[in-house]
Amino acid sequence: MKRAAKTEKSAKKINLGVIGTGWPGQQHARVMSDIAEAHLYACADLDEARRAEFHATYAPQKCFGDYHALLQDPKLDAAIICLPNFLHFPAALAALEAGKHVLCEKPPTMNAAEMKVLHEEAARRGLIYYFSRQFRFTPGMRAAKGLIEAGRLGTIYHAKATWVRSRGIPQGIGGWFTEKKRSGGGALIDIGVHALDSAWYLMGNPRPLAVSAQVYRNFEHLVQDPVFDVEDAAFAFIRFENGAVVQLETSWAGNLPDDIPQGQYFGREINNSVVYGTRGTIRLKPLTLFEDQSGALVTVPVDLPDDTDSFELQLRNFLDAVRGRAEAINNANQAVKLMEMLDAIYASSVSGREVPIV
Numbered sequence: 001m002k003r004a005a006k007t008e009k010s011a012k013k014i015n016l017g018v019i020g021t022g023w024p025g026q027q028h029a030r031v032m033s034d035i036a037e038a039h040l041y042a043c044a045d046l047d048e049a050r051r052a053e054f055h056a057t058y059a060p061q062k063c064f065g066d067y068h069a070l071l072q073d074p075k076l077d078a079a080i081i082c083l084p085n086f087l088h089f090p091a092a093l094a095a096l097e098a099g100k101h102v103l104c105e106k107p108p109t110m111n112a113a114e115m116k117v118l119h120e121e122a123a124r125r126g127l128i129y130y131f132s133r134q135f136r137f138t139p140g141m142r143a144a145k146g147l148i149e150a151g152r153l154g155t156i157y158h159a160k161a162t163w164v165r166s167r168g169i170p171q172g173i174g175g176w177f178t179e180k181k182r183s184g185g186g187a188l189i190d191i192g193v194h195a196l197d198s199a200w201y202l203m204g205n206p207r208p209l210a211v212s213a214q215v216y217r218n219f220e221h222l223v224q225d226p227v228f229d230v231e232d233a234a235f236a237f238i239r240f241e242n243g244a245v246v247q248l249e250t251s252w253a254g255n256l257p258d259d260i261p262q263g264q265y266f267g268r269e270i271n272n273s274v275v276y277g278t279r280g281t282i283r284l285k286p287l288t289l290f291e292d293q294s295g296a297l298v299t300v301p302v303d304l305p306d307d308t309d310s311f312e313l314q315l316r317n318f319l320d321a322v323r324g325r326a327e328a329i330n331n332a333n334q335a336v337k338l339m340e341m342l343d344a345i346y347a348s349s350v351s352g353r354e355v356p357i358v
C-alpha cells in the first residue's frame, strides 16, 4: 500500500491516544508514523495482553488500562476511540469534556439522541468530533466521488447499497457484537452502516426523509455466544429530500446464492454500491462507469487513483480539521443523520410502517 509523502513540518505534533487496541485501533496507529505531525502518544485498553502487544508493535509513549486516566492527561490532544459500540458515547463525551478532539470508530454512537449530544458538546467547545469511515477514502470511492463531482452521473436518483455475508456473525471480546445493549444492533449497525454510508456519501449526503424497513434474526443456530438478541439481516428503502432513494441490503448470515463469490472469512460475501444517475451509473466494485453517450449505453472502465492507505487519508483529514486547515469530511452533523437513518430502520421494522425522519 502506497503512503502519502511526508510533507508537513509543522512545529508541534498532535498527541493522539488510541482507546481500544483491537483491529481498528491498530489500523489508526499503523498509519501515524507516515504522518509527520501525528504522534502516537498513548493507548488505553483494559486487556493487558492486548495492551502489551500494541505497545510492542507501535511503541506509544504511555499505556493506560483505564481510558479515563488517559483522557485526563494534559498532553493528550485527541482521542481515537475504538471501543465496543456501547462505549462510544460515554468515551467520546468524556473526551470532549476533557477538551480533547475525538475520532470515533463506526457506528458513531448507538442512536441519534446520543450523537446529537456529542455534536452539541463538540460545537460548544470548539472541538472536532469525527466518525471513522475509512471506506470514504479508498481509491475506488475517491475515483467515484471525482466522477460524480465532475457531473458524469447527471442527477442521481437511486443507489443500491449492499453488504451481505452468508456466514459472518462476528464475536468481539465477550460476545458484545450480538448483544443489543452493548452493540446497539446487529448486521445493520455493524456492516450495513458502511454500505449505507458509502452510497449516501457518493450521493452527496442528501437529507433523509423517511424509511421503510424490515430486520430479521433467522440464524441463531450459527452463534455460540450466550446472548444473540440482534438482527442478522436488514432490508431498507430510504427516501431523501431531493427525490432520490436508496435500497439497502445487509446480512451477517443468509443462504446466499452462488452468484455471490466466496470471500476470505465469512462465506459468500458482497460489499458494493451502485449509484444511478440520469447520465450515467457507477459501480464501485469493480469500479466501472456505465454512461449514456448520445443515446447508447457505453461501459467505461475507470482508472483508480493512487492507492494511498484509506486510514492514512482519513487521519490526515481529521488532523487538518483539528488544525482548522480543512473541513472534516466525516463530520458530526452527518453522524447525526446517519444515526437517524439507522434509528428509523429499526423503528420501521417494529411498526411495520414507513417512518418519517424529522
Ligand SMILES: NC(=O)c1ccc[n+]([C@@H]2O[C@H](COP(=O)([O-])OP(=O)(O)OC[C@H]3O[C@@H](n4cnc5c(N)ncnc54)[C@H](O)[C@@H]3O)[C@@H](O)[C@H]2O)c1
Pocket: 019, 020, 021, 022, 023, 024, 025, 044, 045, 046, 047, 050, 065, 066, 067, 082, 083, 084, 085, 087, 105, 106, 107, 132, 133, 134, 172, 173, 190
Ligand atoms: N472501521 C472499521 O472497518 C472497523 C472494523 C472493525 C471494528 N470496527 C469498530 O471498532 C470498534 C471495536 O471493534 P473491535 O472489533 O476492535 O472489538 P473488540 O472487542 O475486538 O476490541 C475492543 C477493545 O476494547 C477494549 N475495551 C473494552 N472495554 C474497555 C474499557 N472500558 N476501557 C478500555 N478498553 C476497553 C477491549 O479490551 C478490546 O481490546 C467497534 O465499534 C467496531 O464497530 C470498525
